[in-house]
Amino acid sequence: MAKQYDVLFRLLLLGDSGVGKTCLLCRFTDNEFHPSHISTIGVDFKMKTLDIDGIKVRIQIWDTAGQERYQTITKQYYRRAQGIFLVYDITSERSFQHIMKWASDVDEQYAPERVQKILVGNKCDEQQKRQVATEQGNTLAKAYGMDFFETSAFTNHNITESFTRLAELVLQANKKDLDLLGGSLNDELNLAALEEQEGLCNSNDDTHKSCWC
Numbered sequence: 001m002a003k004q005y006d007v008l009f010r011l012l013l014l015g016d017s018g019v020g021k022t023c024l025l026c027r028f029t030d031n032e033f034h035p036s037h038i039s040t041i042g043v044d045f046k047m048k049t050l051d052i053d054g055i056k057v058r059i060q061i062w063d064t065a066g067q068e069r070y071q072t073i074t075k076q077y078y079r080r081a082q083g084i085f086l087v088y089d090i091t092s093e094r095s096f097q098h099i100m101k102w103a104s105d106v107d108e109q110y111a112p113e114r115v116q117k118i119l120v121g122n123k124c125d126e127q128q129k130r131q132v133a134t135e136q137g138n139t140l141a142k143a144y145g146m147d148f149f150e151t152s153a154f155t156n157h158n159i160t161e162s163f164t165r166l167a168e169l170v171l172q173a174n175k176k177d178l179d180l181l182g183g184s185l186n187d188e189l190n191l192a193a194l195e196e197q198e199g200l201c202n203s204n205d206d207t208h209k210s211c212w213c
């Protein structure tokens with residue numbers, strides 16, 4: 001049977017509770033928007049395959065709980081990610097200030113040196129409630145050397161763009177290894193595949209796998 005993807009890697013969504021991490025993921029994978037806030041418990045993930053420059057990139061996207069009480073669980077996932085979204089809500093100054101905490105948590109957890117990060121200011125459809133100027137987001141992203149996107153899971157603004165950009169960055173960062181192996185998977189990029197095969201996260205649904213490993 002033809003291989004359904006060339007590389008597989010893991011991205012992680014981090015940020016305060018309520019910034020819209022689950023909604024970003026649901027919009028990207030299923031083109032759905034849920035108006036209610038049902039807090040994620042622990043961690044959850046969904047899969048999607050992208051075509052980047054002719055390479056079939058299968059991404060496993062981990063949605064973490066923003067609530068403090070799940071931090072011990074969610075921190076265990078930081079190290080296994082090749083790409084991280086740091087998400088705040090443009091209508092919440094507090095969630096923006098907390099980005100520094102999320103970023104330093106990632107560094108403390110020894111995320112791989114090659115981990116790629118991008119900054120996302122979500123809910124940009126809510127202009128009348130805006131508390132964080134676009135310029136503030138830009139400045140912070142620059143200070144951290146990250147790309148920056150303002151998104152709306154509600155209107156579908158910049159969703160594909162931000163997910164694709166992070167996938168591209170991860171791909172670029174691992175390109176040398178991929179070239180060396182003639183396009184086959186290296187250990188790090190193959191990690192998620194192994195876990196799937198081993199049934200660490202059980203589900204029959206291809207796009208949505210709920211998991212508390």
Ligand SMILES: Nc1nc2c(ncn2[C@@H]2O[C@H](COP(=O)(O)OP(=O)(O)OP(=O)(O)O)[C@@H](O)[C@H]2O)c(=O)[nH]1
Pocket residue numbers: 015016017018019020021022023024034035036037038039040041064065066067122123124125126151152153154155
């Ligand atoms: N207007 C608007 N509302 C949004 C957007 N994204 C999410 N929301 C709303 O914000 C609330 C929280 O969204 P969630 O995706 O559940 O937030 P979360 O970051 O996953 O929260 P935790 O699981 O608790 O960490 C929900 O009521 C969503 O409908 C957006 O782009 N625009």
